Amino acid sequence: MKTLQHIPLTGELPSPKGVALAILEMCRNEDTTISEIAHIAQTDPALAGRLIRNANAASSGVRPIASVTDAIMRLGMGTVRNLAMGFSLIDQYHSGPCAGFDYERFWSYSLLVALAMQEFGRMTGAGAAEELFACGLLSQIGRLALATLYPQEYAGLLNETNARARLAELEHERLHTDHNELTAALLSDWGLPLALIEPIHYHEAPDKAPFTPGSRPHQLTHLFYLAKRIGDLGLSPESERNGHTAELLLLGGKIGLDADQLGARIDGIVTAWHEWGELLKVPASALPSFKQMCAGQAPRPEDGDSPASLRVLLVDDDATTRHMLEGVLGDSLGHTVQSAGSGEEALATALQFMPQVVVTDWLMPGMSGIELCRALRATDWGQTIYIIMLSGIDTRDEATEAFEAGADDFVAKPVDLRTLRARLRAAWRYVHLLDAWETDRAQLRQFAAELAISNRRLSHAAMTDQLTGLPNRRAGMSELEKAWSASGRAVQPMAVLVIDVDHFKRINDSYGHAVGDHVLREVAQTLQQSARREDVVCRLGGEEFLMVCANTDLRAALGAGERLRKLVAALAIKVGGHEIQLSISIGIAAREASMTDADMLVNAADRALYRAKEGGRNRSCICLQGQLRCGPWQAR
Known part of the structure; x- marks a missing residue:
């Protein structure tokens, strides 16, 4: 993604002013305290009230708060900074120089997207609900920026036929940037984390985002897209609502909501939209309930009118009567x-x-x-x-x-x-x-067929890590118990290796989550390729993996661990002009007579892993009868 310095711009960009700007500058200083932020925020009564409202909305069932200091403590300084920016921009840009840009509609849409992100973020746990509210509010800020920088050109662009359908393409063609690119650059300049900026940048076309299915960026991208479609529904004319509701039902199903549950969520979002609209002086359309929008208007014969056309067979042996009835x-x-x-x-x-x-x-x-x-x-x-x-x-x-x-x-x-x-x-x-019943029967048959396929996929997905394709923790623990039982019955040795990628957080912070995901897949593939057919390799979570080795003593397990450690060290992952060198730390333990269950075996390997990391990483450590020993080991 480009920064502001790499985007050709002329003129003054939208920016927070007054108290919001002061909070933004203060948050860039790591030594700034909550009391200092609260002191500044209290000088703007409108901002203070909005922060308190957001803090109370974020914590239903918790004692309400009434002070700005408590609100900031509950929300966090990062969220307060983002909210202050969003509220400041709303207050400044209720109108502007671009004749073709509907400023009131823009903020109405952005507010609805923000509330949808807040609700679905709270439901899925994909992020802090209030932080996602602020990100939703700013998710289209690039459009406001283009309307501010190029008022005449942008007005002409918006007036073109089907401009909304290919808006980003037209923006790039005429202005050499687009609103998604500019949104990401502005949010980066204002200090929002890359983990939130990337999903916002790709959310209008989530299927083209370079994120691994199941990863947090992938989940956030699709949540932003869901929130965008709710925003489209809220501001669409009545004639277009059926198309929006049909897509929303599909999107809701992807996050586990049936039609009634999704409808209840959306109705709650719309209610909050009207409440926040009054507070921020932003218009909010009156909408029927989601259930009513889904139902539409079926044609009905009114009293005194003929019903819709039917296929009628008239049977009568009298030609005169038959002709009259025809x-x-x-x-x-x-x-x-x-x-x-x-x-x-x-x-x-x-x-x-x-x-x-x-x-x-x-x-x-x-x-x-x-x-x-x-x-x-x-x-x-x-x-x-x-x-x-x-x-x-x-x-x-x-x-x-x-x-x-x-x-x-x-x-x-x-x-x-x-x-x-x-x-x-x-x-x-x-x-x-009867027609409606037949339609329902056909849909039920289709749903049944799709459900059977989904159940098979879910059964596989429930035991598979989506990022690496390895068995997940649940599957790994199941295989561990099987190997433990088989080892006991056959009186054979077994061992486990607990493996951790060294300094993985540093890779994520330096290169982004997409690169971090690629690193995990490379390590997983190396593990899988180096394992024997009877070994089980699974991802425990994060950057940690488990290898279960049946009929393997401690010496053989240590040899396997050292071979694996060298294979990973030989990997070279290229990103741009950089080459990432990897290393892993390994904890190894074998079954001993004193161990009563498989958990004790894994705990022993865990303790060995921690000793390997404390000893400088990039090494193997074994646990033998409670004693820990680390490499380097002599080659055998």
């Missing part, structure tokens, strides 16, 4: 009508036409309406047809016989138009519910 059903009520003069002809027509409704006369030569009804109900496809029986004899016995034969409704002749319209409305509701 006109009523087709011309007056708007249905698609096929007709038949007998029950036999109706069965043949039904196979081709597949009607949703059959309107049939009772008394016909050959196959009567009752026999036609029974014949239709005898087929699988005919069981779902809505059948209306017509009869010139309107008695209770006639109606009962029709219903027992499988008819859904009974209408007396001569047919009254209003009555027939009402009965077809009932038929429409039945067909509509």
Whole structure:
């Protein structure tokens, strides 16, 4: 990512002013105390009130606080700095020189993204909720910067057709930078940590981010994208909400939320949006509940109106009656009508036409309406047809016989138009519910198939470390118990190696998490390749690994550890113009008679690992009958 010095800019960038600027400068001094920050913050009553509100919102169920000092202690100086910057920029830029840039809408969107990040950060534990609130508030600050630096050019760019769909591309083409690049540069200049800046930089296209699936940067990038889509939903016109809600349901499923849970979270975020909007004088749109937005508006026939068009099969042996009803059903009520003069002809027509409704006369030569009804109900496809029986004899016995034969409704002749319209409305509701049911069944079948695949994947994922592809701690501990039991039954030796990458934090801090992840994968691959087929290698967590060696005594385990240590030391990972040299420390222990379970074996290897690290790292250390001994070892 570029810094401000490497981005071609002219003019003055947005920057915090007044108290916020003073807090920013003070936070750059490592000796600054909380009381000093509080003293400055108290000179701005609006900022002080917002900090206290955020601190109380961050700690539900905890005693509310009322002092700025307590708020800063609860939030942390880094979060206070970020919040002060965001609030300062909101106060300064409610309007500006760029005619095509909607400043009020920009801050409304940013506030909604901030609250979404706060909520989902709190839910997932991906980061401090209030720090993520501040980052969400500033996640699009590059757009405000471009509108401030290039008001006329940016207004023209925003007015172009589909500019929002390819905004970053147009920005790069016209202004030689884009809002994501400028956002990252500004946040870096203001002192935000790289671990938060990187996910913000890539969050509009998370699938293109260079992060390992399952890593914290990968998780944060997708959370920022989820928050962005909630921001899009909040400010979109009603006609576009269906597309947003459908995508949000998929994104919510990825973090373990079903439709009701996601809806409850989003409704809470929108409520907080309105509360914060009043506090910051930022507009917040009135939205229906998420459930209502997902439901949409299904077409419904209103009283006095005809229902939606149906496929109707009309069966009557009297040509005059048939012609009259065809006109009523087709011309007056708007249905698609096929007709038949007998029950036999109706069965043949039904196979081709597949009607949703059959309107049939009772008394016909050959196959009567009752026999036609029974014949239709005898087929699988005919069981779902809505059948209306017509009869010139309107008695209770006639109606009962029709219903027992499988008819859904009974209408007396001569047919009254209003009555027939009402009965077809009932038929429409039945067909509509049947279609919805079939859709639900299809979705359930699809969900069942997807669930079976997901369960297989989850079963594998539950036992696999996503970063390295090695078995995870859970799987490793399971294999350790199996090896311990087998060792006891066969009276064979076994050993374990606990391995730690030296100075791994320094690699992360110097080169970023993406490089740190690459280093872990390289070490994992080396471990896997050097292990025997019967050995089990797993990632315990962080930069620590475990190797379980069945039928292996301490001498053989030490030889394996030394061979592994030299292989890792020979690795050379190139980053830019730099080459990273690695080393590992190894703790080794073998099963002894005094050990009662596998945990004692791992604890012995752990103690040996700590001795190896205390002894200068890049060495192997063994634990033998409680005594620790470290290398260097003579080659054998």
